[in-house]
Amino acid sequence: MANDHHHHAAGDNGKGVATAFFLNLAFTVVEIIGGFWTGSIAILSDALHDLGDSLSLGVAWYFQRLSRKGRTPNFTYGYKRFNTLGAIITGVVLVAGSVLILTRAVPALWDPGEPEAEGMIYLAILGVVVNGAAAFRVRKGGDSLNERVISWHLLEDVLGWVAVLVGSIIMYFYDLPWIDPALSIGITLYILYGVVQQLWKAGKIIVQAAPEGLDYSDIEQRLKSVAGVTDAHHLHLWTLDGQYHLASAHLVVEDATSVADLRELKERARSVLHEAGVEHATLEFETEEEWAGHRPDTPDV
Ligand SMILES: [Zn+2]
Ligand SMILES: [Zn+2]
Ligand SMILES: [Zn+2]
Numbered sequence: 220m221a222n223d224h225h226h227h228a229a230g231d232n233g234k235g236v237a238t239a240f241f242l243n244l245a246f247t248v249v250e251i252i253g254g255f256w257t258g259s260i261a262i263l264s265d266a267l268h269d270l271g272d273s274l275s276l277g278v279a280w281y282f283q284r285l286s287r288k289g290r291t292p293n294f295t296y297g298y299k300r301f302n303t304l305g306a307i308i309t310g311v312v313l314v315a316g317s318v319l320i321l322t323r324a325v326p327a328l329w330d331p332g333e334p335e336a337e338g339m340i341y342l343a344i345l346g347v348v349v350n351g352a353a354a355f356r357v358r359k360g361g362d363s364l365n366e367r368v369i370s371w372h373l374l375e376d377v378l379g380w381v382a383v384l385v386g387s388i389i390m391y392f393y394d395l396p397w398i399d400p401a402l403s404i405g406i407t408l409y410i411l412y413g414v415v416q417q418l419w420k421a422g423k424i425i426v427q428a429a430p431e432g433l434d435y436s437d438i439e440q441r442l443k444s445v446a447g448v449t450d451a452h453h454l455h456l457w458t459l460d461g462q463y464h465l466a467s468a469h470l471v472v473e474d475a476t477s478v479a480d481l482r483e484l485k486e487r488a489r490s491v492l493h494e495a496g497v498e499h500a501t502l503e504f505e506t507e508e509e510w511a512g513h514r515p516d517t518p519d520v
Contacts, residue, residue, distance in 0.1 A: 334387075468502055
């Protein structure tokens with residue numbers, strides 16, 4: 220089953236992701252220590268952000284390896300959906316961390332501490348270098364969609380550290396300690412913005428929403444117009460992880476259809492679904508009489 224012609228094997232080696240994970244995790248520890256040492260809540264916000272990144276990278280790396288096992292009798296869809304579970308766990312951790320930081324950063328706007336600007340400058344330079352290196356490493360490691368997304372994200376992180384660098388240089392020359400909580404709030408709101416989007420996407424996958432970019436009525440219409448098909452219904456569209464889409468449908472065929480005709484017809488229907496972006500389709504064929512038995516206006520069986 221795992222080697223069906225219509226199942227595309229994942230070709231990522233995941234080495235780039237693994238390196239980025241260990242770099243990020245080590246750097247998160249440095250940031251947490253550095254955040255307390257400098258008394259900077261902006262650095263702690265970035266530490267939280269990088270903790271979230273480490274979790275995401277760890278989850279992506281682990282499940283990339285796991286998904287190579289393919290389908291098993293217990294997990295008949297393979298492990299793709301586990302990625303979504305990982306995204307939800309990471310999201311919950313980040314929301315909790317963000318709320319914790321905001322409850323400290325917002326009051327600190329009126330009552331800022333005395334963050335150590337010089338130490339912040341060193342940490343920010345380190346942040347730019349480490350995130351830049353990680354982005355470069357992931358980009359070199361592979362070119363899968365996953366790796367491109369991670370690489371872009373790490374580049375955004377470099378910009379976050381540039382903001383902390385600029386803020387700490389200003390604080391080094393001028394007595395403006397509120398810049399630290401202001402940066403912290405900005406970084407934390409940026410984290411929350413990303414997390415809410417991620418949780419929304421993951422939630423839609425869990426409740427079996429139709430995949431983004433697939434037009435239900437268009438696909439249904441095109442199935443109905445496949446030569447030899449007189450009706451198409453019970454079309455279901457769902458996605459395992461936002462990238463691997465599945466479909467099932469009932470196709471009504473004329474009573475006189477031969478097995479050879481049925482086979483060709485099935486290939487035509489399958490290519491309609493494949494063109495629409497569906498990787499795995501399950502099609503059920505039925506006669507007009509059967510269809511009459513479960514039309515919406517008659518009791519379902
Ligand atoms: Zn199959
Ligand atoms: Zn990040
Ligand atoms: Zn049916």
